[in-house]
Amino acid sequence: MRPRMTVQAALATTGFEDPANPVKFRFGLIASSDNHHAKPGTGYKDDRSAFTDASGPHDRVTQWVMDIGRRKNHGKGGVMDWELERQGSYWYTGGLVAVHAENRSREAIWQALKERRVYGTSGERILLWFDLIEGDGRRKPMGSEVSLGGTPRFEVRAVGAFKQKPGCPADTLAAAGQELIDRVCVGECYNPSDERNVVDRVEVVRIRPQEKAGEPLEKLIEDPWKVIRCPADPAGCVVTFDDPEFVASGRTSVYYVRAVEPDTQTVNGATLRCTWDEHGNCTKIEPCYSDYRTPQSDDCLAPAGERAWSSPIFVDPAPPAVLAEAR
Numbered sequence: 001m002r003p004r005m006t007v008q009a010a011l012a013t014t015g016f017e018d019p020a021n022p023v024k025f026r027f028g029l030i031a032s033s034d035n036h037h038a039k040p041g042t043g044y045k046d047d048r049s050a051f052t053d054a055s056g057p058h059d060r061v062t063q064w065v066m067d068i069g070r071r072k073n074h075g076k077g078g079v080m081d082w083e084l085e086r087q088g089s090y091w092y093t094g095g096l097v098a099v100h101a102e103n104r105s106r107e108a109i110w111q112a113l114k115e116r117r118v119y120g121t122s123g124e125r126i127l128l129w130f131d132l133i134e135g136d137g138r139r140k141p142m143g144s145e146v147s148l149g150g151t152p153r154f155e156v157r158a159v160g161a162f163k164q165k166p167g168c169p170a171d172t173l174a175a176a177g178q179e180l181i182d183r184v185c186v187g188e189c190y191n192p193s194d195e196r197n198v199v200d201r202v203e204v205v206r207i208r209p210q211e212k213a214g215e216p217l218e219k220l221i222e223d224p225w226k227v228i229r230c231p232a233d234p235a236g237c238v239v240t241f242d243d244p245e246f247v248a249s250g251r252t253s254v255y256y257v258r259a260v261e262p263d264t265q266t267v268n269g270a271t272l273r274c275t276w277d278e279h280g281n282c283t284k285i286e287p288c289y290s291d292y293r294t295p296q297s298d299d300c301l302a303p304a305g306e307r308a309w310s311s312p313i314f315v316d317p318a319p320p321a322v323l324a325e326a327r
Contacts, residue, residue, distance in 0.1 A: 010027075013217065014210040016212075026312075028116030029310065029311045030097035030119070031121055032096060033094040041190065042094035043093040043122060044093075044164055045093075046299050046301060047186055048296070051093040051267070052268075054091060054288070054290035057291045060292065088290030090288070091268065092122060092266070095123055096121045098128070100112055100117040100118070116142065116143025117143050118142075118143065119308055119310045119311055120308065121307065122307050123306065124197070125162065126161050126199075127308075128157070128257075130310040133154065142310045143313070144314070146313065147316045149247070151243060151244055152255075152315050154204075156238070156241075156259070158230070160196045160197030161261070161306065162193055162195070162197075167191060197262070198231075198233060199236065199237040200262045201228060201259075202230065202258070202260075203224040203226070203228075203258040204225050204241060204256075205222065205255070205258070207220060207221050207222070207253070207255075208252065209254065251317065252314065252317070253315050254313070254315070257309075257310045260306075261306045261307065264306065265303060267301065270302030270303075272285040272286075272287055273286040273287060273288065273300070
C-alpha cells in the first residue's frame with residue numbers, strides 16, 4: 001500500500017502548473033481485474049489458486065534465482081517478476097466493473113463508461129445506485145459534475161448479490177462440458193440461488209481537492225466520512241444524506257459511496273494475517289504468500305465484507321454570478 005498512489009490521493013490532488021487554470025482529476029471507478037488470463041469475473045467463489053494471480057515460485061531454488069534478479073535490477077525501474085510475486089501475496093479474487101447503461105448494446109455500454117455511470121465490486125454482483133437529488137427532484141447519477149449554491153443531498157440504493165450454489169448450472173454444463181469447466185475454473189461457475197445477501201452498511205467518502213499547492217492530502221480525505229447502517233433486508237437498502245458543511249467550505253467536494261455486505265470468509269480477507277496483542281498492536285504477521293511458503297491448498301480465508309464502490313459525484317460551488325441571480 002502506497003498512500004500517494006491511491007485513487008483517493010489522485011482525487012485529492014490538484015495540478016497547479018498553470019496557477020490560473022488548476023487541474024483536478026475527474027474519473028470513474030471500476031474494479032475489473034488486470035490480467036490476460038481469460039477468466040473474467042472470478043470473484044464469485046473462493047479458490048486462491050484458481051481465481052487469483054497468486055502464482056509465485058513453488059520451490060526455494062526458483063525463489064533464489066528471483067532474489068538474484070531482485071538484487072541485480074534494484075533501482076532500474078520497471079515491474080520485475082519478483083515484484084509481481086510479492087504483490088500476489090495480497091491479491092483478492094477477481095473484481096467486476098458494472099455500468100448503468102440504457103441497454104446492452106456496445107454503444108450504450110461505451111457511453112455509460114464515458115459518462116462515468118460505472119462502479120466496481122469486489123467480485124460479487126452487487127447492485128448500486130448513487131444519485132445527487134436536485135431541488136426540483138431531478139437526479140444526477142454517479143459520475144456527474146454539478147455546480148450548487150445550496151446543500152447537496154444524495155440518495156444511495158444498494159441490493160446484495162445472489163448467494164451462490166456450489167458447482168455449475170445445468171445449462172453451463174451442457175454447453176461447455178465438464179472437462180472444459182474443470183480445466184478453466186476448477187468445476188465452479190457463477191451459479192446463483194434465488195436468495196440475496198443483505199447489505200450491512202453504506203460508507204460515504206468525502207474528498208475535498210487541494211485549493212493551494214502543498215496542501216496536505218491527509219486532511220482532505222475523509223474515509224469514511226459517514227457510515228449508515230442498513231436493515232437486514234434482502235430487498236436492499238435505501239439511504240439519504242446531505243452535506244451541511246458544503247456551502248460554508250466554499251470549495252469543491254467529491255463524494256463516493258461503498259455498499260458493504262456482512263463479513264464472509266474471503267481469500268486474503270486479513271491480508272497480513274496479524275497476531276494482535278492486548279493493546280491492538282500487530283506483533284507478528286503471516287502473509288498469504290503466493291510462493292512455496294504458503295501451500296496452494298490454503299485459501300487464506302478471513303472475514304471481510306464484499307463490497308461495491310460507486311464512481312464519484314463532483315460538486316463545485318456555484319459561481320458568484322449564479323448565486324446572485326438565484327437570490
